[in-house]
Amino acid sequence: MTFTNEAPSISNVGLDKFSNQTSEKLNLDTICHMTKTPPPQPYGSAHDLPSVNKIQTELNTALLFSPLLSKDCRRELKRLRAKLREMTKLVDRFYELLGDRNWLFTDDFNLTAAKNIVDTNNPLVAEARLIDYYKSSDYIKFALLRLGRFHEMQPRLKMANLALDDYTSGRYYSTVLVLLTVMDGFVNDVDKKSRKGLHARSEDEMMVQDSVTNHHLGLHHAHKSFIKSFKKTDSREIFELHRHGILHGTLVNFNNEIVATKAWNRLFALADWAESLRKESVTVKKETNLRDLICSFKDTQNRIIEINQWNPHEYNVDTSLQGCSERELPEVIVACTQFLKHWSNFHWGPLGEYFMKQKGTSTTTGKLAYEAKNLYEVYKLENWEILKVRHTAAAIAEVDVKLIINGETHKTSLRWIRIGLNGDATVEWGPGKWKLSMFGPGHFINTETKIV
Template identity: 30%
Template sequence: MDPPPEDGYPSAWDVPQFKEMRVQMRAMTLLLVIRPSLRKQLAELKKEMHRIVGSVDRFYELVGDRHWVFHGSLNLERLVTALDTGSCDEVEKELIEQYQDAKLMRFALVRAKAVPELRPYAALLDSAWRDYQEERYYAVVLTLLPILDGFVATVGDNRRGLHTREEHELVVWNSMISHHKGLAATQQSFRKSFNTLNEEPLHELYRNGILHGNFTNYDNVIVASKAWNRLFTLLDWREALIESAKPKAVERTLKESFAKLADTREMRRQMDDWQPRASSVADDGEDVVMGEPVVQAVVALLDAWRAGNYGKLADYLYETMKKPSRGAYIGQVRSRFAVTALEGFTIDAVEMRGSGCGHVKTTLMFAGKQHSSELRMLHVDAAGHVSPEGDERASWHTIQTSPEAIIGREWPPVT
């Protein structure tokens, strides 16, 4: 694995995943001599690759100097339309509109709050999103800036916040955020020091200047949106650090690489098409509520708890910390749940709050007493990533991993 250049990749074409595809595509071109039937497929693959990689370079060409970063949570289809205009202002407008899109942000925030290092900030992230929707942009900025520092400080072992990081520390292997105009290029402005008071409108995420009181006029949607952009970029940074630390896997074929890209596009389409829904036994009937896969998972979870089947119960718990061996983990689950015997339960209602997030309201019976309890469920794959419902590689798990976290719990409504 070749380390990335300290200043970042000169072009998106230099990012290893795209560089590898290009090499494989050249090799595939040679096959046309003996397999002319591949010509149409190859042309489609080339077109798609140039669309994706070219979009990254055009993005940085147009708004890189404004310190926006291309990250994986952006909706590429919508972004391409803006990029095709060739206008910096249109691209910036589209970026802001994506952060204003409740559907896109709901999924992005579920993903963010599922990250172990961001879990302690979940309530603050919800508050920042509420402030953003209600146009309290100064509050968004003042909430997210400390979170950026705290999050980066907990990734790795050196306990250093974002404001202490050198540019080269933010260049990671095989990621679009490591373009030479990407995340690392934002650090100079983020860390810049100021000594005088400035009351002019501010459109940059000047961390030091804002937190030290040098700027007074940052209450606007551009600065607040850049704070969200930086947060989601840092999620990609964290993932890239984890991936780069893994042993090198067997190289994917070109077909497999594009299958992954196609899979990502399909996931995006599912997210875009998804609509929130809710049903209750009282209003819609038991069959409707029980027809929801997330409810079926909750029933299986509660049945396992009631039966004392802690091995099965363990399969429905979403742990943010690394699990021990399966036997040891089942023992941990037993020690948590065995002291609180579930006598019975009923399912009352379900609310799908995101394409990978559902809330199931139940009534639980303990020692002859009923407790209204709400379970928050995430649809996660084997790697722990939140996936849209319908993705057969993922399943439903609760983030409430102890009786104390479940019994009597009520979650704030979606705003």
């Protein structure tokens, strides 16, 4: 689960800088005297994640300025606060039901599906729904495509896809054996500071900062059963991902959908773990001073005045912009047009340039091209039309489009975020570029968008 999906909306009310400087002021002594980063600890609740706390602080700070904001801005702030609470409660409810059974909440879960999974008081029912979710959709297929963003995973994707073939054919034993080797090699390569496979790591080594996998019933908790030793042969059926017993041949009855699905679940949780390691490696704590705080506060006040004058608006592309040259078109339409052109012409490098990446993420044109090809190659865009643009927030534009893909017509919406020169979301009139937020095709192409 990625708590930053809605984060750009916080910038819509212009309070990101203010909240940053507030946080820096409160922690100035700690930062100045810090000699090393403290080891990560498990979070008792998803609400304890630093990213969640940061967003909550921004929302609370924004609400202090309620008298200066329009009714629409106040309504948006309350909606975001309610959404944040809903997301954290969803994660905690998931672990309440399934944490003791060593299932992990991962960033790529569909939130609607996750709500359905936990809408019960019976852990067995929740587990069955989770397995159905893995088996009854293209979830695993798309999740594997996303794993291509890791250079360390790319040599292993062929084996992972073979494991998917085995999984869909009911050869669960093969799925488990293959994915265990994929996990070990991936973890060994992704953490270059400590070249150890997953099996050789302790529970504490699976904890990372600011990741939903670091819930107290998350990855480090599930890792206990993963590395547990089994010295004596046992022919009873097992339902846990006991790596030691399975690969050492002492647990011989693991050919079932529960263990196989847990293997997929663990692999995708490790991707979240690896992503958090990346963020830790590029995070730099910055000292501040009184002048910076004052300037930041003045900038925030000015932005609040500008945003208070902004209102949501929309326009139909076919009627509102007839006769306009490309130079006269709104930037978001130009960006969307170029994105769709590159897609239809298989220009993977330029296509990937429109993907919105987390601030601080290091990437290259080659990596973006590889990721774009993995995601979009199977979706042949034969024709397209931009229908309407809806500016729902100062940094967000929803572009309604009609797409003909592989002979099927879809009517859907592409969510674009205005990203400023510093990598943060910014207002639509500020300097920056429009980036596609949920850029995986599975987010906007599905059975619900198909026009019959």
